[in-house]
Amino acid sequence: MRWSVSIGTIAGTAIRIHVTFLLFLLIIGIAVFRQNGPEAAWDAIAFITLIFTCIVLHEFGHILMARVFGIKTRDVTLFPIGGVATIERMPEKPYQELLVALAGPLVNLAIFVGILMALGDSFKISDLESLNDSGTGLAIRIASANLILMLFNLLPAFPMDGGRVLRALLAMWLTKTKATQIAATIGQAMALMIGFMGFFGNPMLILIAAFIFIAAGSESEAALFHDVTRDLTIRDAMVQSPAHLLPHDTIKAAIDILLSSTDDDFAVFDEGNPMIGTITRDALLLALSAHDDGTPLSSIMKKADHILYDDEPLEKALTIFERSDAQALIVKDKKDEFLGLISRAAIAQAILIKTARPNWAFHRDRFLSGHLPPINRDQRAASLLP
Numbered sequence: 481m482r483w484s485v486s487i488g489t490i491a492g493t494a495i496r497i498h499v500t501f502l503l504f505l506l507i508i509g510i511a512v513f514r515q516n517g518p519e520a521a522w523d524a525i526a527f528i529t530l531i532f533t534c535i536v537l538h539e540f541g542h543i544l545m546a547r548v549f550g551i552k553t554r555d556v557t558l559f560p561i562g563g564v565a566t567i568e569r570m571p572e573k574p575y576q577e578l579l580v581a582l583a584g585p586l587v588n589l590a591i592f593v594g595i596l597m598a599l600g601d602s603f604k605i606s607d608l609e610s611l612n613d614s615g616t617g618l619a620i621r622i623a624s625a626n627l628i629l630m631l632f633n634l635l636p637a638f639p640m641d642g643g644r645v646l647r648a649l650l651a652m653w654l655t656k657t658k659a660t661q662i663a664a665t666i667g668q669a670m671a672l673m674i675g676f677m678g679f680f681g682n683p684m685l686i687l688i689a690a691f692i693f694i695a696a697g698s699e700s701e702a703a704l705f706h707d708v709t710r711d712l713t714i715r716d717a718m719v720q721s722p723a724h725l726l727p728h729d730t731i732k733a734a735i736d737i738l739l740s741s742t743d744d745d746f747a748v749f750d751e752g753n754p755m756i757g758t759i760t761r762d763a764l765l766l767a768l769s770a771h772d773d774g775t776p777l778s779s780i781m782k783k784a785d786h787i788l789y790d791d792e793p794l795e796k797a798l799t800i801f802e803r804s805d806a807q808a809l810i811v812k813d814k815k816d817e818f819l820g821l822i823s824r825a826a827i828a829q830a831i832l833i834k835t836a837r838p839n840w841a842f843h844r845d846r847f848l849s850g851h852l853p854p855i856n857r858d859q860r861a862a863s864l865l866p
Protein backbone atom coordinates (compact mmCIF):
# COMPACT_ATOMS: atom_id res chain seq x y z
CA MET A 481 0.00 0.00 0.00
CA ARG A 482 1.48 3.35 -1.00
CA TRP A 483 1.70 6.21 1.51
CA SER A 484 2.08 3.86 4.47
CA VAL A 485 4.85 2.87 6.90
CA SER A 486 5.49 -0.56 8.41
CA ILE A 487 5.69 -0.78 12.21
CA GLY A 488 6.39 -4.51 12.56
CA THR A 489 5.24 -8.01 11.73
CA ILE A 490 2.99 -10.36 13.74
CA ALA A 491 2.51 -14.01 12.73
CA GLY A 492 3.73 -13.33 9.20
CA THR A 493 1.50 -10.30 8.66
CA ALA A 494 3.12 -6.85 8.41
CA ILE A 495 1.32 -4.04 10.22
CA ARG A 496 1.38 -0.77 8.30
CA ILE A 497 0.03 2.67 9.15
CA HIS A 498 -1.36 4.84 6.38
CA VAL A 499 -0.26 8.46 6.42
CA THR A 500 -3.91 9.60 6.79
CA PHE A 501 -4.08 7.73 10.11
CA LEU A 502 -1.01 9.58 11.44
CA LEU A 503 -2.53 12.84 10.20
CA PHE A 504 -5.73 11.93 12.06
CA LEU A 505 -3.72 11.37 15.32
CA LEU A 506 -1.94 14.71 14.81
CA ILE A 507 -5.17 16.65 14.14
CA ILE A 508 -6.86 15.19 17.25
CA GLY A 509 -3.73 15.86 19.39
CA ILE A 510 -3.46 19.50 18.24
CA ALA A 511 -7.21 20.15 18.55
CA VAL A 512 -7.36 18.80 22.12
CA PHE A 513 -4.13 20.60 23.08
CA ARG A 514 -5.50 23.97 21.93
CA GLN A 515 -8.78 23.41 23.75
CA ASN A 516 -7.72 21.74 27.00
CA GLY A 517 -3.93 21.85 27.30
CA PRO A 518 -1.14 19.27 27.16
CA GLU A 519 -2.55 16.83 29.75
CA ALA A 520 -5.79 16.37 27.85
CA ALA A 521 -3.84 16.07 24.59
CA TRP A 522 -1.75 13.19 25.98
CA ASP A 523 -4.90 11.55 27.34
CA ALA A 524 -6.49 11.80 23.87
CA ILE A 525 -3.40 10.32 22.21
CA ALA A 526 -3.27 7.46 24.75
CA PHE A 527 -6.96 6.81 24.14
CA ILE A 528 -6.53 6.75 20.37
CA THR A 529 -3.46 4.49 20.66
CA LEU A 530 -5.53 2.01 22.68
CA ILE A 531 -8.33 2.21 20.10
CA PHE A 532 -5.69 1.63 17.42
CA THR A 533 -4.65 -1.53 19.30
CA CYS A 534 -8.28 -2.67 19.32
CA ILE A 535 -8.45 -2.05 15.55
CA VAL A 536 -5.33 -4.19 15.07
CA LEU A 537 -6.99 -6.93 17.16
CA HIS A 538 -10.14 -6.52 15.03
CA GLU A 539 -8.04 -7.04 11.88
CA PHE A 540 -6.37 -10.09 13.38
CA GLY A 541 -9.87 -11.48 13.94
CA HIS A 542 -10.30 -11.37 10.13
CA ILE A 543 -6.74 -12.57 9.47
CA LEU A 544 -6.88 -15.61 11.78
CA MET A 545 -10.33 -16.63 10.50
CA ALA A 546 -9.03 -16.38 6.92
CA ARG A 547 -6.09 -18.56 7.93
CA VAL A 548 -8.57 -21.24 9.06
CA PHE A 549 -9.56 -21.43 5.36
CA GLY A 550 -5.92 -21.56 4.26
CA ILE A 551 -5.68 -17.90 3.23
CA LYS A 552 -2.57 -15.96 4.20
CA THR A 553 -2.48 -12.20 4.77
CA ARG A 554 0.52 -10.19 3.60
CA ASP A 555 -0.16 -6.96 5.47
CA VAL A 556 -2.75 -4.89 7.24
CA THR A 557 -2.87 -1.10 6.77
CA LEU A 558 -4.53 1.23 9.25
CA PHE A 559 -6.64 4.09 7.92
CA PRO A 560 -8.66 6.54 10.05
CA ILE A 561 -11.72 4.47 9.04
CA GLY A 562 -10.14 1.25 10.36
CA GLY A 563 -7.83 -1.43 9.04
CA VAL A 564 -7.63 -2.90 5.57
CA ALA A 565 -6.02 -6.34 5.36
CA THR A 566 -4.43 -7.45 2.07
CA ILE A 567 -5.56 -11.02 2.15
CA GLU A 568 -3.97 -13.29 -0.43
CA ARG A 569 -7.29 -14.09 -2.10
CA MET A 570 -10.97 -13.80 -1.34
CA PRO A 571 -12.57 -16.82 0.32
CA GLU A 572 -14.13 -19.03 -2.36
CA LYS A 573 -17.35 -19.94 -0.60
CA PRO A 574 -19.86 -17.30 0.57
CA TYR A 575 -20.08 -18.86 4.06
CA GLN A 576 -16.28 -18.47 4.38
CA GLU A 577 -16.45 -14.77 3.47
CA LEU A 578 -19.33 -14.39 5.93
CA LEU A 579 -17.27 -15.86 8.78
CA VAL A 580 -14.12 -13.88 7.84
CA ALA A 581 -16.15 -10.62 7.70
CA LEU A 582 -17.88 -11.29 11.03
CA ALA A 583 -14.68 -12.29 12.90
CA GLY A 584 -13.45 -8.65 13.10
CA PRO A 585 -16.54 -7.05 14.69
CA LEU A 586 -16.79 -10.09 16.99
CA VAL A 587 -13.37 -9.19 18.45
CA ASN A 588 -14.71 -5.71 19.35
CA LEU A 589 -17.77 -7.32 20.91
CA ALA A 590 -15.48 -9.61 22.93
CA ILE A 591 -13.41 -6.63 24.18
CA PHE A 592 -16.62 -4.75 25.07
CA VAL A 593 -18.09 -7.70 27.00
CA GLY A 594 -14.68 -8.42 28.62
CA ILE A 595 -14.35 -4.86 30.00
CA LEU A 596 -17.95 -4.88 31.22
CA MET A 597 -17.40 -8.15 33.05
CA ALA A 598 -14.15 -6.88 34.58
CA LEU A 599 -15.85 -3.71 35.82
CA GLY A 600 -18.74 -5.69 37.27
CA ASP A 601 -21.13 -3.66 39.46
CA SER A 602 -19.23 -0.39 39.09
CA PHE A 603 -20.49 -0.13 35.48
CA LYS A 604 -23.59 1.89 34.62
CA ILE A 605 -25.05 1.77 31.11
CA SER A 606 -25.23 5.61 31.05
CA ASP A 607 -21.41 5.68 31.31
CA LEU A 608 -21.25 4.53 27.68
CA GLU A 609 -22.53 7.92 26.52
CA SER A 610 -19.58 9.80 28.03
CA LEU A 611 -17.13 8.73 25.31
CA ASN A 612 -15.63 12.19 24.91
CA ASP A 613 -15.53 13.03 28.61
CA SER A 614 -11.99 12.41 29.84
CA GLY A 615 -13.41 12.45 33.42
CA THR A 616 -14.88 9.01 32.68
CA GLY A 617 -12.58 6.04 33.32
CA LEU A 618 -10.42 5.01 30.36
CA ALA A 619 -11.75 1.41 30.49
CA ILE A 620 -15.35 2.58 30.01
CA ARG A 621 -14.37 4.83 27.13
CA ILE A 622 -12.52 1.93 25.47
CA ALA A 623 -15.60 -0.27 25.97
CA SER A 624 -17.85 2.38 24.34
CA ALA A 625 -15.43 2.83 21.48
CA ASN A 626 -15.40 -0.92 20.82
CA LEU A 627 -19.18 -0.98 20.74
CA ILE A 628 -19.16 1.89 18.23
CA LEU A 629 -16.41 0.21 16.17
CA MET A 630 -18.46 -2.96 15.99
CA LEU A 631 -21.68 -1.19 14.97
CA PHE A 632 -19.92 1.13 12.50
CA ASN A 633 -18.09 -1.75 10.80
CA LEU A 634 -21.35 -3.67 10.50
CA LEU A 635 -22.98 -0.88 8.43
CA PRO A 636 -23.81 -2.46 5.05
CA ALA A 637 -21.38 -0.08 3.33
CA PHE A 638 -19.29 -2.38 1.11
CA PRO A 639 -16.31 -2.88 1.32
CA MET A 640 -16.72 -2.47 5.08
CA ASP A 641 -17.40 -5.64 7.07
CA GLY A 642 -21.18 -5.21 7.06
CA GLY A 643 -21.08 -4.80 3.27
CA ARG A 644 -19.03 -7.99 2.96
CA VAL A 645 -21.56 -9.80 5.12
CA LEU A 646 -24.27 -8.49 2.77
CA ARG A 647 -22.34 -9.63 -0.31
CA ALA A 648 -21.72 -13.08 1.19
CA LEU A 649 -25.45 -13.44 1.95
CA LEU A 650 -26.39 -12.28 -1.59
CA ALA A 651 -23.79 -14.63 -3.11
CA MET A 652 -25.59 -17.58 -1.57
CA TRP A 653 -28.38 -16.95 -4.12
CA LEU A 654 -26.78 -14.86 -6.87
CA THR A 655 -23.51 -15.04 -8.80
CA LYS A 656 -20.56 -13.44 -7.06
CA THR A 657 -20.33 -10.64 -9.62
CA LYS A 658 -24.02 -9.76 -9.28
CA ALA A 659 -23.72 -9.92 -5.48
CA THR A 660 -20.66 -7.64 -5.56
CA GLN A 661 -22.36 -5.15 -7.88
CA ILE A 662 -25.43 -4.91 -5.64
CA ALA A 663 -23.33 -4.67 -2.44
CA ALA A 664 -21.06 -2.04 -4.04
CA THR A 665 -24.03 0.05 -5.22
CA ILE A 666 -25.56 -0.04 -1.73
CA GLY A 667 -22.09 0.75 -0.34
CA GLN A 668 -21.75 3.81 -2.56
CA ALA A 669 -25.26 5.00 -1.64
CA MET A 670 -24.35 4.59 2.05
CA ALA A 671 -21.10 6.49 1.42
CA LEU A 672 -23.05 9.42 -0.05
CA MET A 673 -25.31 9.43 3.03
CA ILE A 674 -22.33 9.27 5.42
CA GLY A 675 -20.62 12.06 3.47
CA PHE A 676 -23.80 14.19 3.58
CA MET A 677 -23.97 13.69 7.38
CA GLY A 678 -20.33 14.78 7.51
CA PHE A 679 -21.21 18.24 6.20
CA PHE A 680 -23.46 18.86 9.22
CA GLY A 681 -21.44 17.01 11.85
CA ASN A 682 -18.01 15.44 11.99
CA PRO A 683 -15.93 16.34 8.89
CA MET A 684 -14.01 13.06 9.36
CA LEU A 685 -17.12 11.36 8.00
CA ILE A 686 -16.53 13.02 4.61
CA LEU A 687 -13.08 11.42 4.41
CA ILE A 688 -14.51 8.03 5.42
CA ALA A 689 -17.32 8.38 2.88
CA ALA A 690 -14.86 9.21 0.08
CA PHE A 691 -12.79 6.17 1.03
CA ILE A 692 -15.81 3.84 0.97
CA PHE A 693 -17.08 5.29 -2.31
CA ILE A 694 -13.77 4.77 -4.14
CA ALA A 695 -13.06 1.37 -2.59
CA ALA A 696 -16.56 0.07 -3.42
CA GLY A 697 -16.14 1.15 -7.04
CA SER A 698 -12.72 -0.44 -7.50
CA GLU A 699 -13.72 -3.70 -5.75
CA SER A 700 -16.76 -3.97 -7.95
CA GLU A 701 -14.59 -3.47 -11.03
CA ALA A 702 -12.03 -6.03 -9.83
CA ALA A 703 -14.81 -8.57 -9.19
CA LEU A 704 -16.06 -8.03 -12.75
CA PHE A 705 -12.53 -8.55 -14.12
CA HIS A 706 -12.11 -11.76 -12.18
CA ASP A 707 -15.51 -13.01 -13.31
CA VAL A 708 -14.78 -12.33 -16.99
CA THR A 709 -11.34 -13.95 -16.85
CA ARG A 710 -12.39 -16.89 -14.71
CA ASP A 711 -12.42 -19.58 -17.39
CA LEU A 712 -9.51 -18.20 -19.42
CA THR A 713 -5.94 -19.43 -19.28
CA ILE A 714 -2.69 -17.52 -19.68
CA ARG A 715 -2.39 -19.04 -23.17
CA ASP A 716 -5.66 -17.40 -24.27
CA ALA A 717 -4.34 -13.90 -23.78
CA MET A 718 -0.58 -14.17 -24.12
CA VAL A 719 1.48 -12.71 -26.92
CA GLN A 720 3.37 -15.53 -28.59
CA SER A 721 7.02 -15.19 -29.53
CA PRO A 722 7.58 -11.50 -28.89
CA ALA A 723 10.75 -9.88 -30.19
CA HIS A 724 13.84 -11.22 -28.48
CA LEU A 725 16.52 -8.81 -27.41
CA LEU A 726 19.86 -9.16 -25.66
CA PRO A 727 20.91 -7.27 -22.53
CA HIS A 728 23.62 -5.38 -24.44
CA ASP A 729 21.24 -4.33 -27.24
CA THR A 730 20.63 -0.59 -27.13
CA ILE A 731 17.52 1.51 -26.69
CA LYS A 732 17.91 2.54 -30.34
CA ALA A 733 17.80 -1.09 -31.51
CA ALA A 734 14.63 -1.72 -29.50
CA ILE A 735 13.00 1.47 -30.85
CA ASP A 736 13.86 0.33 -34.40
CA ILE A 737 11.98 -2.92 -33.81
CA LEU A 738 9.10 -1.02 -32.23
CA LEU A 739 8.79 1.10 -35.37
CA SER A 740 9.22 -1.71 -37.87
CA SER A 741 7.01 -4.38 -36.31
CA THR A 742 3.73 -4.80 -34.46
CA ASP A 743 5.55 -5.89 -31.31
CA ASP A 744 4.89 -3.79 -28.23
CA ASP A 745 6.51 -5.93 -25.57
CA PHE A 746 9.94 -7.50 -25.65
CA ALA A 747 11.65 -10.34 -23.85
CA VAL A 748 15.30 -9.91 -22.96
CA PHE A 749 17.42 -13.04 -23.31
CA ASP A 750 20.88 -13.81 -22.08
CA GLU A 751 23.16 -16.49 -23.56
CA GLY A 752 23.71 -18.34 -20.30
CA ASN A 753 20.50 -17.58 -18.46
CA PRO A 754 17.65 -17.67 -20.97
CA MET A 755 14.92 -15.25 -19.93
CA ILE A 756 16.14 -12.46 -17.73
CA GLY A 757 13.71 -9.62 -18.21
CA THR A 758 11.01 -7.80 -20.12
CA ILE A 759 10.57 -4.36 -21.64
CA THR A 760 7.23 -2.90 -22.64
CA ARG A 761 6.62 -0.13 -25.14
CA ASP A 762 5.72 2.35 -22.41
CA ALA A 763 8.90 1.58 -20.46
CA LEU A 764 10.93 1.97 -23.64
CA LEU A 765 9.36 5.35 -24.46
CA LEU A 766 9.94 6.51 -20.90
CA ALA A 767 13.58 5.42 -21.11
CA LEU A 768 13.95 7.23 -24.43
CA SER A 769 13.27 10.58 -22.79
CA ALA A 770 15.63 9.96 -19.86
CA HIS A 771 18.57 8.02 -21.37
CA ASP A 772 20.62 8.31 -24.55
CA ASP A 773 20.14 5.99 -27.54
CA GLY A 774 23.19 3.86 -26.77
CA THR A 775 22.03 2.81 -23.28
CA PRO A 776 22.01 -1.00 -22.99
CA LEU A 777 18.63 -2.60 -22.30
CA SER A 778 20.05 -4.36 -19.25
CA SER A 779 19.91 -1.06 -17.38
CA ILE A 780 16.28 -0.25 -18.19
CA MET A 781 14.64 -3.70 -18.41
CA LYS A 782 12.35 -5.09 -15.74
CA LYS A 783 13.78 -8.25 -14.14
CA ALA A 784 11.72 -11.40 -14.69
CA ASP A 785 10.55 -11.95 -11.10
CA HIS A 786 7.42 -13.90 -11.96
CA ILE A 787 7.24 -16.85 -14.35
CA LEU A 788 3.85 -18.12 -15.46
CA TYR A 789 2.93 -21.35 -17.23
CA ASP A 790 0.64 -21.31 -20.25
CA ASP A 791 -2.02 -23.60 -18.77
CA GLU A 792 -2.40 -21.59 -15.55
CA PRO A 793 -5.57 -19.53 -15.04
CA LEU A 794 -5.43 -15.96 -16.39
CA GLU A 795 -6.52 -14.79 -12.95
CA LYS A 796 -3.04 -15.59 -11.69
CA ALA A 797 -1.53 -12.96 -13.99
CA LEU A 798 -4.26 -10.49 -13.04
CA THR A 799 -3.46 -10.98 -9.36
CA ILE A 800 0.27 -10.40 -9.94
CA PHE A 801 -0.47 -7.22 -11.92
CA GLU A 802 -2.76 -5.99 -9.14
CA ARG A 803 -0.03 -6.40 -6.54
CA SER A 804 3.10 -5.32 -8.38
CA ASP A 805 4.22 -2.71 -10.85
CA ALA A 806 5.16 -5.39 -13.41
CA GLN A 807 4.04 -4.51 -16.93
CA ALA A 808 4.70 -7.84 -18.66
CA LEU A 809 5.32 -11.38 -17.40
CA ILE A 810 7.17 -14.27 -19.00
CA VAL A 811 5.19 -17.37 -20.00
CA LYS A 812 6.71 -20.85 -20.30
CA ASP A 813 5.33 -24.23 -21.25
CA LYS A 814 5.48 -27.37 -19.12
CA LYS A 815 8.93 -28.20 -20.48
CA ASP A 816 10.13 -24.84 -19.17
CA GLU A 817 10.57 -23.54 -22.71
CA PHE A 818 9.87 -19.85 -23.38
CA LEU A 819 6.48 -19.34 -25.05
CA GLY A 820 5.71 -15.66 -24.88
CA LEU A 821 4.69 -12.72 -22.76
CA ILE A 822 1.53 -11.67 -21.01
CA SER A 823 1.03 -7.95 -20.48
CA ARG A 824 -1.63 -5.74 -18.92
CA ALA A 825 -2.61 -4.65 -22.42
CA ALA A 826 -2.97 -8.27 -23.58
CA ILE A 827 -5.26 -9.08 -20.64
CA ALA A 828 -7.30 -5.93 -21.27
CA GLN A 829 -7.73 -7.06 -24.88
CA ALA A 830 -8.89 -10.55 -23.84
CA ILE A 831 -11.34 -8.97 -21.38
CA LEU A 832 -12.75 -6.65 -24.08
CA ILE A 833 -13.32 -9.62 -26.39
CA LYS A 834 -14.86 -11.71 -23.63
CA THR A 835 -17.14 -8.82 -22.58
CA ALA A 836 -18.30 -8.18 -26.15
CA ARG A 837 -18.78 -11.91 -26.81
CA PRO A 838 -19.06 -13.88 -23.54
CA ASN A 839 -19.02 -17.26 -25.31
CA TRP A 840 -16.06 -16.44 -27.56
CA ALA A 841 -13.98 -19.58 -28.18
CA PHE A 842 -10.39 -18.59 -27.67
CA HIS A 843 -8.27 -20.58 -30.10
CA ARG A 844 -6.26 -22.70 -27.77
CA ASP A 845 -4.82 -24.51 -30.76
CA ARG A 846 -3.83 -21.37 -32.68
CA PHE A 847 -0.23 -21.95 -31.70
CA LEU A 848 -0.27 -25.35 -33.38
CA SER A 849 -2.02 -24.15 -36.53
CA GLY A 850 0.96 -22.29 -37.89
CA HIS A 851 -0.82 -18.93 -38.26
CA LEU A 852 1.73 -17.31 -36.03
CA PRO A 853 5.16 -18.73 -36.85
CA PRO A 854 7.61 -18.18 -33.98
CA ILE A 855 10.09 -15.46 -34.72
CA ASN A 856 13.56 -16.84 -35.21
CA ARG A 857 15.89 -15.36 -32.67
CA ASP A 858 18.84 -15.22 -35.08
CA GLN A 859 16.75 -13.45 -37.71
CA ARG A 860 15.81 -10.94 -35.08
CA ALA A 861 19.41 -10.47 -34.06
CA ALA A 862 20.41 -10.09 -37.73
CA SER A 863 17.83 -7.35 -38.21
CA LEU A 864 19.56 -5.40 -35.48
CA LEU A 865 22.84 -5.25 -37.40
CA PRO A 866 23.55 -1.88 -39.01
Ligand SMILES: [Zn+2]
Pocket residue numbers: 538539542584585633641
Ligand atom coordinates in the same frame (compact mmCIF):
# COMPACT_ATOMS: atom_id res chain seq x y z
ZN1 LIG B 1 -13.19 -5.45 9.79
